[in-house]
Amino acid sequence: MRLENILALTQGNLLGAPTVSIFENVVFDPSKVKRGSLFVAYSADEIPEALLHGAYGVLFDRPTQIADSEVAWIKVENIDAALKKLLRFYLLEKELQVYACDPITLHLSTMITTPPSFCNVEGSMREVWEKLWPLEKKAIVLFSPTLTDPDIFIEHSQLIRAQENTITIIEQTLFETSFIHNDTFYERQMLSPFFIPYLEHLLFFYTFLRIPFQIRGFSKMGHFIPVFTNARMEIKEFGTSERVVIFEPLLELIDEQIDFLDAQASWAKIICLLPETMRSALTIGVDNILFYRYPEEIIALLQSRDFHFALVAGVDKSVLRPSRSSMKQLELDFF
Template sequence: MLNAPSISRFGTIALKLKKVTRGTLFIARSPEEIPAAIAKGAYGVIIDQTVIPKDKEIAWIRVDDITSTLPKLLRLWLMVNPRKFLFVPKQVMEFLYHISFDPSLLLLKGHSEQMSAQIFASGKNQRILCSNARFLEHIGLDIETIEAEPIPAEIVSHTLFETSLIINERYYERLPLVPCMTEYLRKAIGVLQKLNTPFTLSHLGYTPSFEPFFVNKRGKQLDFGESDRVVIFADSDLHCSCFQGFEKVRWTSCSLIIPTHIKFTCDIKLPKNLYGSVDQLAQLMLTELKRPGYRILIGTESSHFFHIMERLGVIDDYHATKGLF
């Protein structure tokens, strides 16, 4: 595609049929998608299955495997369509997803194919932020980290799971924000200010790096404050201060639940329960949730945990929580 057909001949590259327009190079997952793509104006088709070309005016490109081809295609596309990429740490990026700002910035999200699709659809003047260093390296980019100081903020009051604070002379009351995560929020705002990007802080919520869920004794999610059982999902590389607050809890029990493959280095004086498989985790949680308390799961994502519990028949009615407030 450096020569014939040149990648510059195609207007866009699309991985989804609904994104195909006139001049698109379409990456097809099945032969059944191709007629509709051609009808919508696709100029070329990439596929890793055997097909018989039926239109001589269309570029037909057969590859061994689309997944392994995507990074190569993306590198080639970026040679013709350069973009500005900036690396942002994961915990900071999670807060950026919650902040509203103009489309001059593009936040990459999801797995490699989803991020690739976002890049193909990006505008030439957009600056692209990404928290996945491995992905950036895989598509041949040098990692440029945006260095931004956390903006000043005054914490007025807080509980274990809520924080009231003043940012830029505006008071935000009882945000769903764990106090130790305030620094990452301040850094996220610092990133936007350094990039001179206007923003609106209106829909904050818990982020996957430290995410509490109120549940019943079988792990079913309840509304905020409706249970005396709380399951907290926390990254293993967070500041130890995020866990130290639970050492002071006297009104209920607290414990850490850690997979054996993760090295947890914080010296936290709480009971520690280790598990080596998903079955062990499910049985452990059934035991732990028999009594009220805070259970902190280290290095486990909430969506992964609830799907496991549902698949093993522990949770009778799994539903994804889309905002607790």
């Protein structure tokens, strides 16, 4: 990576008159810097260690003491914005096949084993860089525009969606599913049937593009998260109480999840807690819907109503508290 290209792409300012003109790699961890590296300094405190290991350049966006005039000190307005411009340019030669999808489909893809020629991407700019930069030419990338800036890629296509059902559900509860796909039986997967349509599209995508895959199990989806509780809103072991608080951080999924609960648990008392900001944009009925202004209000609202299932939008389960008898259960993979 040439210094002149970095300056042109990032519109960075070169401080000093370094003798270096090319870098071997881009490194974020100062302990992994080698002679010839360009070190990305999110923290000025890490620069001395990077220099000690032989960094040829430092990319930074905050006031920093220039410690070595032979090093290329590149001052940019914003590190993440600079990295995006660099990555966008240098990915051109990789000719990646990039596909966009929703966050749930992307999260499902992280739980399925695939070869190195396929990459699912999300996270900070640093995490995105570290995943995309080593990819082989013509690799397939899956990302969600909700979670990752699509401008990183010159172009992308939408996920190829299934035209017919290939998953047969054998047995289900609200939070577990046993199903068959391609003559393989997957028993008691910790995956709500709510996610099966998303999984259907993902597996079709893999099949259509001839991406080998292996399903080993599902956990920690980060969406539609069930937490069993008692009347005091203390967390209990999975399956040991008749009250379940379901957390969903993604507000745009709430309508779909309410419809799912109404269809799959028509016998149950269901309530929904939404942030006050959603009141004016609500597209569903208002029966059994409560609004909270602050997360601290949620426990009191839950205690004020009798319910079997409470769908809570916009927060995570940290608003609840574990009971003494269930503290050890909090490490369960399901949560």
